[in-house]
Amino acid sequence: GAVVSQHPSWVICKSGTSVKIECRSLDFQATTMFWYRQFPKQSLMLMATSNEGSKATYEQGVEKDKFLINHASLTLSTLTVTSAHPEDSSFYICSASSEGGSGELFFGEGSRLTVL
Amino acid sequence: GQSLEQPSEVTAVEGAIVQINCTYQTSGFYGLSWYQQHDGGAPTFLSYNALDGLEETGRFSSFLSRSDSYGYLLLQELQMKDSASYFCAVMDSSYKLIFGSGTRLLVRP
Numbered sequence: 001g002a003v004v005s006q007h008p009s010w011v012i013c014k015s016g017t018s019v020k021i022e023c024r025s026l027d028f029q030a031t032t033m034f035w036y037r038q039f040p041k042q043s044l045m046l047m048a049t050s051n052e053g054s055k056a057t058y059e060q061g062v063e064k065d066k067f068l069i070n071h072a073s074l075t076l077s078t079l080t081v082t083s084a085h086p087e088d089s090s091f092y093i094c095s096a097s098s099e100g101g102s103g104e105l106f107f108g109e110g111s112r113l114t115v116l
Numbered sequence: 117g118q119s120l121e122q123p124s125e126v127t128a129v130e131g132a133i134v135q136i137n138c139t140y141q142t143s144g145f146y147g148l149s150w151y152q153q154h155d156g157g158a159p160t161f162l163s164y165n166a167l168d169g170l171e172e173t174g175r176f177s178s179f180l181s182r183s184d185s186y187g188y189l190l191l192q193e194l195q196m197k198d199s200a201s202y203f204c205a206v207m208d209s210s211y212k213l214i215f216g217s218g219t220r221l222l223v224r225p
Binding site: 032034036041042043044045046049093095097104105106107108109110 | 149157158159160161164203210211212213214215216217218220
């Protein structure tokens with residue numbers, strides 16, 4: 001199957017700093033990528049849809065000025081958590097689908113963010 | 117609103133069969149998927165049903181009834197490594213994948 005790579009896997013930062021997470025589709029072009037957040041023992045909550053060459057579409061309740069998403073190329077989307085606070089500590093996962101709408105999303109390995 | 121309901125936890129013994137149900141209510145429907153997630157890992161795709169009926173893939177099968185807004189994942193010949201969380205997910209009219217709350221499966225020896 002298709003491969004999606006996410007970096008970094010783990011990041012610890014101080015409160016008030018910004019953190020960038022990268023998501024790359026390694027062997028296919030992804031016009032659309034999705035960013036999810038998952039708190040411990042909870043489900044994956046869709047944060048935003050990242051569209052190549054245009055602005056991201058955010059889900060209700062997600063602050064677009066806090067979670068900056070950039071999809072500059074067909075293989076790279078980035079999520080920047082600005083002015084991070086301890087409550088932003090979570091598992092952030094990106095995903096992408098290849099063409100065909102088979103219902104399968106390919107997920108990155110996830111990035112575990114801990115804000116001190 | 118959109119909602120997917122599935123049991124929070126299921127326990128079964130090795131070698132047994134377990135069924136995880138999922139009912140959904142979403143704006144638009146393009147199919148029901150199932151994902152497996154081990155602790156600390158990313159979700160991995162198990163199956164996808166766009167049409168009614170049963171799809172079989174090895175020890176795992178998935179069923180869909182669109183008229184009942186219902187589906188299930190059937191796991192046969194359970195193994196210890198099947199202990200994980202299982203999520204049903206619906207692709208809505210915007211082609212976004214919306215996840216259920218997840219079912220934690222514990223397989224005992």
